[in-house]
Amino acid sequence: MRPNASLTAELSRFAAQLTFELDPFQRQACTALEEGHGVLVCAPTGAGKTVVGEFAVHLALASGGKCFYTTPIKALSNQKFADLTARYGRERVGLLTGDQSINPDAPVVVMTTEVLRNMIYASSDTLRSLSHVVMDEVHYLADRFRGAVWEEVILHLSPEVRLVSLSATVSNAEEFGAWMETVRGNTAVVVDETRPVPLWQHVMVGRRMFDLFDSESSDQRVLVDSDLVRFIKQRENADRMESWGGGPRGRGGPRRFFRPLPRPEVLARLDEEGLLPAITFIFSRAGCDGALAQCLRSGLDLGGSSDPEVVDAIIEKHTGELPRADLEVLGYWEWREALHRGLAAHHAGMLPAFRHTVEELFVKGLVRAVFATETLALGINMPARTVVLERLVKFNGETHAELTPGEYTQLTGRAGRRGIDVEGHAVVLWQPEVDTSAVAGLASTRTYPLRSSFKPGYNMSINLIDRLGAEEARLLLERSFAQFQADRSVVGLVRGIERNEGQLRKLAAQLGGEDGDFLEYFGLRERIKQRERQLNQQTRTDRRTAGVAALTELRRGDVIAIGAGRRAGLAVILEPDATPGDPRPLVLTEDKWAGRVSVADFPVPAQPLGRMRLPRRVDHRTARTRRDLASALRSTGITAPHRPRRDKRAAGADDSELGALRRALRAHPAHTRADREQLARIGERYNRVARETESMRQKVATTTNSLARTFDRIVGLLEERGFVHEGEVTGDGRRLARIYAESDLLVAECLRQGLWRGLGPAELAAVVSVLVYESRSEGGYLGATGPTEPIRRAVAATIAEWSRLRNDESEHRLAPSREPDLGFVGGIYKWARGDALADSLLASGDQGTPLSAGDFVRWCRQVIDLLDQINSNADDTEVAGTAAKAVRAIRRGVVAVDAA
Structure with missing residues (x-):
């Protein structure tokens, strides 16, 4: 395009190199950046936010400075490195991802955000002459596992560095921008909610496809x-009539005759409508692989x-360097056949080389249908028409939950390729449990607030102390976005307290004033209620403690009676469980059900x-084992007793404190007044408002300076363990400052105590893995086992140290280490x-299920x-x-190929 006279000088030069006209939000953000401001840009997926980041690169090179371009994941870093190298040449662009270090002294370096954080803490010389930093996908600071890294960088970067923050559309962009203004100085907030490619919403019912919204829908309706x-x-009426008309019925009523359209037919239908290429999101890796297999069979x-x-x-x-012997194990031939038929899966369980192949083929239009998990929606540049x-x-990691509007928008944001499609399409496959009104609500909601996940950890705290000292560190934590949001919530609480205090004064006047008999009398009533609640809670706690102890003592082969719920009756213990606080032994009932039971x-x-x-x-x-064991259980002649009942006696019947309070209540002068019950209603309201007010006061107390208090507790534990002494970081503390891992303090302790001495390379890798690996099943496997005696000893010692650390964390009121x-x-x-x-995969994983190659x-x-x-x-x-040596031993074969 030709230079635009209305643009600033460098923006005009930059725009002249582009093949498209800049959108208004891009011009606004780039102009603010050239004028010396920091910039926060919030816009939908595919809107072209990265153009602003690329302009920051242009400005840095034009001024003889440096620009760091940070991304949340290595795949995005590699992608951006390729883009910038194509524009500026390999000699001017570098890459740092942990796995790779290419030209790190170049004036433009692409890196993951963690790498920049580590450079800041190490006071790296590479930071000299840094004029601009681009933080792509800055909304990742809401990520509960990695989000703190983004805030650390924002807080620690030199004030002279211009920060370009690129975010998906969030509803509290102004709040985030106000915080950025507070900690970084003048920051322009640029929000654009217009999708560059319009998105049409559809629902497919069987083979018929409908628009989701009525043509008369509007923003208000x-x-x-x-x-x-x-x-x-x-x-639904036809299915109901057919079902009640004599068709076979399942448990609980008429049989559902509706069956979703098979995936191959869904894709064929989309192809007829000209809606390919398409990404079908399935929230399970096995589901993606199964869908691909179904299409191949068809x-x-x-x-x-x-x-x-x-x-x-x-x-x-992408795959030429894979060892030929491993291709069968990797399912290479089936995967290759699918690609030739324009089909693929895409998920984190795949080998990286396979995923990158799929991405390139899809972008080139050579793969037209992909079954993917939601991870594809997080930044990978792989848009589709549909x-x-x-x-x-x-499944959100704990339970099956409905998609949030933000998640729905993130997923459907992939639809519509800028410069290729005139419109994008989102298609929901209808099933009987799908409420079309709820789908419309998801598709039309525009509220996606950004919430900080920032909190101090051991490595962060030790680095803050080393760089700033404890007092300055506290001040910095109080400047975090997390504390900024917490303090804003305090404003509303304080107003609520003031409002309630006025209401309490009015109610007290109706009861005869602050010093009147009735307030004292109703104070006694409230204390009696509180004591009764305490005693009831204590009774429940004692009952649970006794139940937990009893479950813990059960042994394999014990026959018990399950006293409540659908599984009531006899059961035999197959696998005891002594987990502190929540034992869940595995049982088999006389009805052939096998599963875990709890104290409930x-x-x-x-x-x-x-x-x-x-x-x-x-x-x-x-099924055969369950049937045989249930039969053996019934033949033991043991009978379940009548269903036991809990003791229904009132809690606290013999409690002296409760008795004294009740006697004081009966003896109080107000107890015999004729208008007592009329005033009681006012007294109840007074007590309710007083409880609410006290609750708000406690929230204010816990919210104000909450991060600084957590930091103080961490410092207390680090001082106790010798990592900090009289406010100074010790030698052991400096080692901790250089360890960036979730179990950072435990790693530092194991090194300090020499728990990993005497191991061979493969043995050390095995022991270290227990501090890295996380089982996909609920609860990891914890137990001192291993293939060699040195591994077993070292793992046992590591677990013992972890147990001591958790005890210390409990005493200091800190969240427990994983x-x-x-x-x-x-x-x-x-x-x-x-x-x-093949052997290594079989020996990995959860409960006998081998790991996928990608996870491995x-x-x-x-x-x-x-x-x-x-x-x-x-x-x-x-x-x-x-x-x-262990690193060299692991970095071979599939682990060494496509290390991005």
């Missing part, structure tokens, strides 16, 4: 398409006129009624000693990262050398 509502009602071929030689060339570019959502519920299943503590012999190995997952997890010990040990990939590679690289840090920071040269 959202209407669901009447044809869609009518068709669904007709379909014979569906979307490859069309694709050139197979081009497809093969791209496959070879996005399909099979379900509107996903027992109204009174469980007691053995007898015993039965069990086979040495019981596979409770097979548990060690042994699920990767066997797999990484085999791999590091040179075993085949990801965890190997996490172990490598921690081993690299041990090599750099261990005082013991033997441990450091072993760590270096």
